[in-house]
Amino acid sequence: MLALGATLGLLMIFDMYDNLGDLLDFRVPTVDILYYYVIILPTLLPQILPIAFLVSLLFSLSNLHANNEIVALRSCGVSFWQITRSLWVAGLCLSAVLLYLNAKIVPWAVESARQLWEDAEYNFELETKQVREAGLIYNVAFNNPQDGRIWFMNRFNKNTYRGYGVTVSMLNQWHQEYTKIQARECFYNDNDNTWRFLEGRELGFEIESGDLITSKPFKLFELEGLVENPRLLLTLDKRPKDLSLFELRTILDYYGDEEDNPKAVPFRVRYHSVLAGTVICFIIVGLAVPYSVSGVRTNPMVGVSKSTSLFFSYYIVIRLVVMLGEQGHLSPVFAAWTPNLLMAALAVYLYSRLK
Secondary structure, three states: OOHHHHHHHHHHHHEEEHHHHHHHHHOOOOOHHHHHHOOOOHHHHHHHHHHHHHHHHHHHHHHHOOHHHHHHHHHHHOHHHEEEHHHHHHOOOOOHHHHHHHHHHHHHHHHHHHHHHHHHHHHHHHHHHHHHHHHEEEEEEEOOOOOEEEEEEEEEOOOOOOOOEEEEEEOOOOEEEEEEEEEEEEEEOOOOOOEEEEEEEEEEEEEOOOOOOEEEEEEEEEEOOOOOOOHHHHOOOHHHHOOOOOHHHHHHHHOOOOOOOOOOHHHHHHHHHHHHHHHHHHHHHHHHHHHHHOOOOOOOOOHHHHHHHHHHHHHHHHHHHHHHHHHOOOOHHHHHHHHHHHHHHHHHHHHHOOO
C-alpha cells in the first residue's frame, strides 16, 4: 500500500501539472475538478499496481534474504514453493483484480473523465465563442468499406451531432459510385438511429460511365439503421491508448473479421495488450523471488537492481513488439502476448534453478 500510494501520488501530480491549469481555465467548479481526479484514479491503477507489487516483493524478500531467514527455512526442509505460495496466491488475486479493473471500472472511468473534460471545454467555448462554433471539428472524413459509404463533412459539432457541408457517396461492390447525397446540414437522432439531411440534392450516376443521370433536390432526406453514428465517428479519430476497453471492442466489432485492415490493426493490438497485461502480477512473483534471494546478503540491493532492470526491460520489449504489431509486421495477438510469454518462460527457468 505504501508503494502503491507513493507511485499513485506521483502520477496524480504529473496529471495535475498537465491538466489542472486547463480545467481552471475552463472555469470548472471545484467539486467537478475533485470528481475528475477521483474518477481518473482507477485508470492509473493498471499501470502502477504491477510496479508497486514488484517493489513490495523485492523489499520483503530481500530483507528475509539479508537476515538469513530464507536459509533457515530451507534448512528445516521447507521448499521454495512452500515459502512463496502466499505470494503466488497474491499475484493471482492481483491479476484477477487487474482483469476486473480493465473490464469494468477503467472503461467507465475513462469515458466519464473524457465526458467531463469535453463538457467543460464545450461550456467554455459557449461563453467565449458563438454558439454555432462551440464544439466544432473540421474536415471530418469517414470510410465504411463494408457497406460502401464514404462520408465527408466540412464541420461537425461533437456535442450536438450536427454536420455542415455534408457529402455521402454510396458505392457498389466494385467501389463504383452510384449515388451521392449532398446537403447543407445533417444531424443524428439517437432515439431512432436516423441521420437526417437538410436542404440538399440526391445525385445518381451511371455505373459504367460515371455520368450524372439524376439530380433530385430535397428539403429533408433520411437514412435509417446505418452502422455509422457520431460516437463511432469520433472514437475512430482518437488514439487507441486513449480509448476504453468498451470503445476498443466497439471499433473491432465495426471492422469485423478484417484482420489485415491497416486502420483496425492499432486498435486490435491495444485491445489484446490490455487483456495480456492482466497476468503480469502473477509473472512478477516468478521474477522477484529468484533475484531477491540470489543477491549478496550484505547488499540485497544487488538482486533488487537486477529484478528492477529486468522489469523495465520488459516494458521496452512491450513497446517494441507493439510498434511492430501496429505496423503490421506481427499479428496483434502475438504482439500483445509475446512479452508476457517471454517473461513467464524466464521466470520458470530462474525459479527452477533456485537452490
